[in-house]
Amino acid sequence: MQAxxxxxxxxxxxxxxxxxADPDIQLxxxxxxxFKWTAxxxxxxxxxxxxxxxQLAFSVPEQYPLQPPQVRFLTKIFHPNVHFKTGEICLxxxxxxxxxxWTLQSVCRAIIALMAHPEPDSPLNCxxxxxxxxxxxxxxxxxxxxxxxxxxxxxxx
Amino acid sequence: xxxxxxxxxSELNTYWCHECDMSVALSSSRSSPLxxxxxxxxFLELMDSPSQNDAVxxxxxxxxxDSPFFHRLIHHHLVSNSNTNTTDSPNDDVAxxxxxxxxxxxxxxxxxxSSKSSATAVPVILVTSALLSQLDPTGVVSCAVCKDDxxxxxxxxxLPCNHLYHSDCITPWLELHDSCPLCRFRLSxxxxxxxxxxxxGFDGALTSSEIRSQLRAAMVRLSELMEEExxxxxxxxxxxxxxxxxxxxxxxxxxxxxxxxxEGGDSENFSRIGGGNxxx
Numbered sequence: 001m002q003a004x005x006x007x008x009x010x011x012x013x014x015x016x017x018x019x020x021a022d023p024d025i026q027l028x029x030x031x032x033x034x035f036k037w038t039a040x041x042x043x044x045x046x047x048x049x050x051x052x053x054x055q056l057a058f059s060v061p062e063q064y065p066l067q068p069p070q071v072r073f074l075t076k077i078f079h080p081n082v083h084f085k086t087g088e089i090c091l092x093x094x095x096x097x098x099x100x101x102w103t104l105q106s107v108c109r110a111i112i113a114l115m116a117h118p119e120p121d122s123p124l125n126c127x128x129x130x131x132x133x134x135x136x137x138x139x140x141x142x143x144x145x146x147x148x149x150x151x152x153x154x155x156x157x
Numbered sequence: 158x159x160x161x162x163x164x165x166x167s168e169l170n171t172y173w174c175h176e177c178d179m180s181v182a183l184s185s186s187r188s189s190p191l192x193x194x195x196x197x198x199x200f201l202e203l204m205d206s207p208s209q210n211d212a213v214x215x216x217x218x219x220x221x222x223d224s225p226f227f228h229r230l231i232h233h234h235l236v237s238n239s240n241t242n243t244t245d246s247p248n249d250d251v252a253x254x255x256x257x258x259x260x261x262x263x264x265x266x267x268x269x270x271s272s273k274s275s276a277t278a279v280p281v282i283l284v285t286s287a288l289l290s291q292l293d294p295t296g297v298v299s300c301a302v303c304k305d306d307x308x309x310x311x312x313x314x315x316l317p318c319n320h321l322y323h324s325d326c327i328t329p330w331l332e333l334h335d336s337c338p339l340c341r342f343r344l345s346x347x348x349x350x351x352x353x354x355x356x357x358g359f360d361g362a363l364t365s366s367e368i369r370s371q372l373r374a375a376m377v378r379l380s381e382l383m384e385e386e387x388x389x390x391x392x393x394x395x396x397x398x399x400x401x402x403x404x405x406x407x408x409x410x411x412x413x414x415x416x417x418x419x420e421g422g423d424s425e426n427f428s429r430i431g432g433g434n435x436x437x
Contacts, residue, residue, distance in 0.1 A: 003303065003326075010304045065302060066330055099338040100330055101301040 004064040008034045011103050025108045035060040038074070039108050043152065044116040048144035049077070052152025056111065057087075058104060065100035068093070071107060076151035078144040080118045080129035089114070090124045172201040180204060278344070279314045279331070281324045292321060301339050302326035318342035 012034070015027050024044075030036035037058035043049025055074040061067045071094060073087035081090040093102060093110055102110075123129025131140040169184050174193040181193055181201070191201050282288075286309050290296040298307050300323045307313055312324040320339045330338060335345050 007303050014304075066333065099336070099341070100326075101338040103304075 004060065004062055005034060007065055008060060011105070014103075015105065022105070022109070024112060025105060027104055027108060035062070035064075037069075037104055039104070041108055041112055043148060044112055047116050048141045049079075049115050049148050049152070052148040053154075054115075054152050056108065058107075060104075065102070068095070068098035068102070069104060069107065070094075071111070076147055077115075078125065078128050078147040079115060080120045080123040080125055080132060081114060083124040084128075088124060090119075090122055171204045173204050174198075175200040175202065279316060279327075281312050281314055284309050284311050284313045284321075288315075288321070292319065300326050302330065316342065316344065317347040 008029075012029050015029075024042040026040040028038050028040075030038070037060065039056040039058065041054050041056060043052040043054060053075075054077060057072055057074050059070040061069070071089055073082050073089065075087075076084070077087075078084065082088070089111065091110060091114055093099070093107070118128075118132060120129040120132035128140060128143070131137075131143065169182055171180050171182050172191065172193075173180050174196065176196045176198045177193060179195075181195065183191055183194075183201075190199055192199055193201055284307055286296065289298050289307070289309065292298050298321055299305060300307050300313075301320070302322055303326050305323070307321060307323060313321055314324050314327050315321045316327075316337045318337050318340050320337050320342075322338075327338075331344070336343055
């Protein structure tokens, strides 16, 4: 408990210090609870998520960093490895490949990388995975772009 | 104890008694309907012949100890022992407390000593300035678990991959995992290597005859334990011999060994167990 608190505080200070280091990630700690964080990540360029801003919710266990944080998308996203309804993310480093060397910041980077490089063979969103697995890249990109526009972009007047 | 003594070689079959939870050797021609000699019930199931398939199958490392028969045997013994605690002498209780621990330690160690040992295997060191500057030109090394800098004279652990952590930070991780958080270096891999250098590597290049001789030694030790009992009360000796014959440890002529009894029979069993290695 104490170790996780100290480690999260360390990460908090690091985030404050390096605010401009990674302009694609904006990591914010809950005002009253250091175990709850949210992040805003920019959809990577040259992907159907480009131009969108996606919100992630972090729930950090007390055993952190021995155990991974729980992360899910709050913003709707059409991606093979993200559950369309719950926002759950299928990513090895959030499960069995976790290592305490990861930070909340680097987890965000890993999620951005996952957005750019989906793994259709372990899908949480079967519709999205099947489009890619059947080779329909255009169909996948079209669907993903539509949901990016619907859910991840500020409404234009 | 009527375990089909001296039955005809042709008709001796092995049955699993679901009531006693162990195997019994019965000759099907003699007693009909079939009855377990121990509990005198008929809840018997014919087991596959010990001499046919198993003797031919190659004996992989530790396959005997993965065998459900062995585990049932151990389980059965533990259960019956705890039931009869009051009548047994205290020595017997001690002797049978943990049958697995009686086996050759090297046989079990490779299975049980995985991550737990790697946590303790890495020694705790006191950080020196020389070590820090050796790891980093600036002399600043941070612990990847807590992200704090590692200071001189702090207790630390350096993994075989050279990565340095606070001792208190890395130990709980190593108790659960077998890898370096930074480079995923597997600690058990290093241990195996080290063991290999020391004692010819139990994991890698163990020939089947070596495995057999180790298993045989384990069998003999178990049998010796059972000799202390007055008679083959739990049918353990029979079961043990059966397991041994199933795995070809005492040759293909398992059926004749299974049914032997009495003082003379015991010594002969041992000699068979000990001397049956000519075939390999």
